[in-house]
Amino acid sequence: MPGQVTIWTYDWVPKAPRGYVRDLRLRWALEEAGIGYAVATVPFDDRGPDHLARQPFAQVPFLDDGDIRIFESGACLLHLAEKSEALMPREPQEKADTLQWFVAALNSVEMVTVPWWFIDMSGQAENLLAGWMQQRFERLEAVLETREWLAATCFTVADIMMSDVLRIPNDLGKLENYPALGAYVARSCSRPAFRKARRDQLAHFEAADAAKAQARN
Ligand SMILES: N[C@@H](CCC(=O)N[C@@H](CS)C(=O)NCC(=O)O)C(=O)O
Structure with a gap:
């Protein structure tokens, strides 16, 4: 979709890294900038060729911005900083x-x-x-x-x-x-912006737990 920003993260992770997965950096920046975004997922357990095509180390996060695709949280943040002075001054x-x-x-x-x-x-x-x-x-x-x-x-x-x-x-x-x-x-x-980003990441992985539990029943 033109202009649509999408953060890619895992569909699920174990409890320990929740709140620290680096998609949080992207969520935080987008919240600070007031730019709307969607969140999409790749499987944590089964990292296939589609994932490797987007992130060669089979990690997350990566980002879509319209037709632009970019990986590495640092590169993604610098890309977003070009879109908003709330993230990087122009002087x-x-x-x-x-x-x-x-x-x-x-x-x-x-x-x-x-x-x-x-x-x-x-x-x-x-x-x-x-x-x-x-x-x-x-x-x-x-x-x-x-x-x-x-x-x-x-x-x-x-x-x-x-x-x-x-x-x-x-x-x-x-x-x-x-x-x-x-x-x-x-x-x-x-x-x-940080609080919302963290809360949303935790909710994302909690929803994944619920979906897993439902699939087992
Ligand atoms: N330098 C990368 C590091 C990415 C990274 O370590 N991602 C973690 C989640 S925060 C990950 O995917 N870990 C799973 C793995 O390395 O297999 C970045 O900043 O994007």
């Missing part, structure tokens, strides 16, 4: 600030936090990435002690990405020694 320096912090969220913070988290989940006594992750948090703490949002003087898509990246360490208690970071995540996650 050149403010736009550059937004882009640098957006990439820093992925390439300097998430590239440490996700491997740290996987090692943490494996139950290893010592997590060799802990010190590196703390260094990143210390530097970011110094930045966020001085301002409300990362780029420009307003909330941008860089804050969606950075806050979402920080949510997992925050929820695991790893930001307790970083009050500015903790307050930043709380500030971001208290936004109505």
